[in-house]
Every structure is written in C-alpha cells, then in structure tokens.
Amino acid sequence: MKFLSVLWTRQKRLASTCQIFLLLFNFGAIVYFIVAYASPRDVIAMNINQNLDLHTNQTRKTTTRSIFITDTFNDTVAKTLKEKVRVLIWVMTSPSTLDTRAKAVNDTWGPRCNKLLFFSSKADSSFPVIGLNVSEGRSHLTAKSSQAWMYIYKNHFNDADWFMKVDDDSYVVLENLRYFLSDKNFSETHYFGHTFKRENLTFYSGGSGYVMSKESLRVLNEVGYAKKLCDEDGEFEDLRMSKCMKLMGVPTVNTVDDQGRNRFNCLAMYAHLVGLYPPWYYELDINGAKKGKDSISNYAISFHYNHHQEMYIIDFVLYNLQTYGITRH
Ligand SMILES: *[C@@H]1O[C@H](CO)[C@@H](O)[C@H](O)[C@H]1NC(C)=O
Ligand SMILES: *[C@@H]1O[C@H](CO)[C@@H](O)[C@H](O)[C@H]1NC(C)=O
Ligand SMILES: *[C@@H]1O[C@H](CO)[C@@H](O)[C@H](O)[C@H]1NC(C)=O
Ligand SMILES: *[C@@H]1O[C@H](CO)[C@@H](O)[C@H](O)[C@H]1NC(C)=O
Ligand SMILES: *[C@@H]1O[C@H](CO)[C@@H](O)[C@H](O)[C@H]1NC(C)=O
Ligand SMILES: *[C@@H]1O[C@H](CO)[C@@H](O)[C@H](O)[C@H]1NC(C)=O
Numbered sequence: 001m002k003f004l005s006v007l008w009t010r011q012k013r014l015a016s017t018c019q020i021f022l023l024l025f026n027f028g029a030i031v032y033f034i035v036a037y038a039s040p041r042d043v044i045a046m047n048i049n050q051n052l053d054l055h056t057n058q059t060r061k062t063t064t065r066s067i068f069i070t071d072t073f074n075d076t077v078a079k080t081l082k083e084k085v086r087v088l089i090w091v092m093t094s095p096s097t098l099d100t101r102a103k104a105v106n107d108t109w110g111p112r113c114n115k116l117l118f119f120s121s122k123a124d125s126s127f128p129v130i131g132l133n134v135s136e137g138r139s140h141l142t143a144k145s146s147q148a149w150m151y152i153y154k155n156h157f158n159d160a161d162w163f164m165k166v167d168d169d170s171y172v173v174l175e176n177l178r179y180f181l182s183d184k185n186f187s188e189t190h191y192f193g194h195t196f197k198r199e200n201l202t203f204y205s206g207g208s209g210y211v212m213s214k215e216s217l218r219v220l221n222e223v224g225y226a227k228k229l230c231d232e233d234g235e236f237e238d239l240r241m242s243k244c245m246k247l248m249g250v251p252t253v254n255t256v257d258d259q260g261r262n263r264f265n266c267l268a269m270y271a272h273l274v275g276l277y278p279p280w281y282y283e284l285d286i287n288g289a290k291k292g293k294d295s296i297s298n299y300a301i302s303f304h305y306n307h308h309q310e311m312y313i314i315d316f317v318l319y320n321l322q323t324y325g326i327t328r329h
Contacts (some may be wrong), residue, residue: 088160206238
C-alpha cells in the first residue's frame with residue numbers, strides 16, 4: 001500500500017505541488033484582504049473613541065476591537081475533555097523531514113496532545129526526536145513502528161489512555177479525536193482508523209493515523225510482540241499492524257460518522273474536497289471514495305499528505321480565523 005502510495009505520490013508530486021501553491025496563494029490572498037480591511041476599520045473605531053494610541057495603549061485597543069469582533073472562541077468543553085480523554089500521539093518522522101514537516105507538527109497541532117513523541121532513525125541535538133535502532137527506508141517502516149510501540153509501552157504507558165500513530169505530514173484535530181473517543185472505554189481493546197480493503201483483508205491506512213486503547217497497547221506488546229505473533233520488520237506497516245491486531249482479536253471497524261462521512265481522511269483536505277484521488281484510493285476505500293464537502297465529517301479527526309506549509313493554514317483557519325457575525329457552535 002505504502003509502495004503504491006509512493007508511486008502515486010511521485011507521479012502526482014508535481015501536479016500537487018502546483019495545487020498546493022495555488023491553494024496557499026488563495027489563502028494568502030484571503031488572509032491579506034482580511035488583514036488589510038480589518039486595519040482601516042480599527043482606525044475608524046479609534047477615531048470614534050478619540051485620543052487613542054493604537055500602538056501604546058493595549059487595553060484600549062482591545063476594548064475598541066470588541067466593537068467589531070464580538071465572537072471569540074470558547075474552549076471550555078475542549079479543555080475539560082483534554083483532561084478526561086488523555087491522548088499520546090507519536091509521529092513517525094525521518095532525519096530529512098525534521099526541519100520541515102516535524103517542525104510544522106510541533107508548531108501547530110502537536111502541543112494539543114497530552115503527550116507528543118517524535119520517532120526517527122536518528123536522534124537529533126536540535127529537535128526532540130527519539131532515535132530508533134532501525135535503518136531508514138520504506139522496507140523498514142514496520143521496524144520503526146514496532147520499536148516505537150515497544151518503547152511507548154515501556155516508557156509512557158501511564159502518560160495516556162489512548163495511543164495514536166501518525167506520519168509527519170498528518171494533521172490531527174485533537175478536539176475531534178477526543179470527542180470521538182470520549183464514549184469509548186480504554187480498558188477494552190479498541191483500535192480505530194480509516195478502513196481500506198485489499199482482497200479479503202481490511203486494514204487501517206497508516207497516513208491518516210490509527211489510534212488504540214491502553215488495553216490494545218498492552219495486548220500488542222504482551223501478546224503480539226512478546227509471543228512473536230506480529231511482524232517486527234518489513235514494508236506495508238499499516239497492513240501488517242491491522243493483521244497483527246486481528247490475530248489478537250482486535251478488529252478493524254468502519255469509523256465514518258452517522259452520515260457516512262470520513263473522520264480519518266487519507267489525503268489532504270483539498271484532495272477530498274475536489275476528489276483529486278489516486279487510483280489506489282478508489283481501489284481500497286471501503287466507502288466508495290466519495291468526494292466533496294459531504295464526504296468529510298464536520299468533526300474530522302485527521303488529514304494526510306499535507307504540505308508542511310499547509311499545516312499552518314489549517315491551524316490558523318481552525319483556531320484563529322473568525323467569520324464576523326457567524327458564531328460557531
Ligand atoms: C490606557 O488606557 C487606560 C484606560 O483608558 C488608561 O487608564 C491608561 O492610563 C492608559 N495607559 C497608557 C499607557 O496610556
Ligand atoms: C463557554 O462554554 C461553556 C460550556 O458550553 C459555558 O458554560 C460557558 O458559559 C461559556 N463561556 C462563555 C464566556 O461564553
Ligand atoms: C516544539 O514546540 C515547543 C512548544 O510547544 C517549543 O518549546 C519547542 O522549542 C519546539 N521545538 C522545536 C525544535 O521547534
Ligand atoms: C537502541 O539500542 C541501544 C543499544 O542497544 C539502546 O540503549 C537504546 O535504548 C535503543 N533505543 C531505543 C529507542 O530503543
Ligand atoms: C471499562 O471496561 C472495564 C474492563 O472491561 C470495566 O471493568 C469497566 O467497568 C468499564 N468502565 C465503564 C465506565 O464502563
Ligand atoms: C484470504 O483468505 C484466505 C482463506 O481464508 C487466506 O488463505 C488468504 O491468506 C487471505 N488473504 C489475505 C490477503 O489475507
């Protein structure tokens with residue numbers, strides 16, 4: 001699967017790079033206009049309130065701005081959920097993408113985890129990444145993954161109740177992940193992701209991430225790895241992981257929402273919106289590779305194949321950008 005996705009990625013890299021830059025340009029333009037139009041409005045407000053110095057009196061500036069911006073984000077519920085649904089996410093990265101992708105993760109959604117870990121084939125003095133004893137490369141992804149899961153079981157089992165693996169070009173909306181997990185029991189074996197099907201085997205796509213309960217992590221280590229039931233090296237990491245979990249009685253399930261929309265999205269947001277799908281997605285997606293707004297859950301959990309700069313856009317749109325006069329609930 002990973003092999004297919006790499007082929008596709010290479011073929012599409014050029015096209016998708018253009019798409020991304022167009023997207024960035026469009027967003028840039030929107031943000032530019034918002035900023036450009038917001039400033040004069042502030043100045044008008046300033047004049048109404050007279051004798052106000054925008055640059056020195058921060059208190060008054062805030063007061064003035066509230067004339068125009070009355071909606072602010074209220075994160076009370078999300079904060080409460082962060083304490084109740086503790087999530088550790090580990091990011092599979094590599095020496096060559098530390099400065100771009102891993103950094104973007106650390107700058108955007110990463111800190112919203114209860115615990116965030118980066119694993120690579122090498123440690124690095126300038127980035128908090130754990131070096132595993134594996135060779136880089138596609139054919140050793142399973143070794144990277146199995147060593148990371150063993151390391152987490154040994155060193156961080158008590159730091160969280162749910163444990164998720166993603167790639168360094170994945171974007172995770174932590175609040176929606178916790179919401180999805182909030183009615184599930186971490187003392188039972190659970191395991192969630194985006195379901196693919198190849199021949200008679202269903203498995204979770206690696207890039208959109210898969211999350212397992214504390215009990216599943218225990219079983220994976222104490223039974224799967226300890227009894228050598230699960231592969232510890234090789235390519236197709238995601239496929240091998242699902243196969244291994246199934247051997248231990250932990251099935252894959254369909255995680256679409258009640259309207260059949262994806263929570264775990266295997267491609268970038270724009271790819272799902274316009275249906276820019278590679279052949280393998282049509283082949284593997286068990287829900288018919290639907291496209292458009294109505295194919296993505298309003299409470300989506302993850303996206304994959306994000307350009308590192310795109311992560312900053314998604315983050316800004318989700319957590320900062322407001323639409324004046326519209327309150328989100
Ligand atoms: C800022 O405005 C507040 C409220 O009008 C005023 O009390 C305060 O002295 C001002 N501070 C400065 C540094 O001008
Ligand atoms: C924020 O949301 C919580 C939960 O819905 C609510 O109880 C609280 O009053 C809200 N706070 C503000 C300032 O609106
Ligand atoms: C990662 O993010 C944390 C804050 O969340 C920051 O303190 C740290 O410097 C960042 N590390 C790198 C290498 O950017
Ligand atoms: C890698 O191997 C060394 C030597 O065996 C060991 O000390 C270290 O803990 C290992 N690293 C991880 C992350 O398991
Ligand atoms: C969660 O599962 C465990 C193990 O099956 C059980 O003992 C516990 O009562 C469950 N908790 C809830 C809130 O259902
Ligand atoms: C499909 O099922 C058959 C028979 O149950 C089994 O031998 C085969 O290995 C399965 N194929 C895959 C890809 O798991």
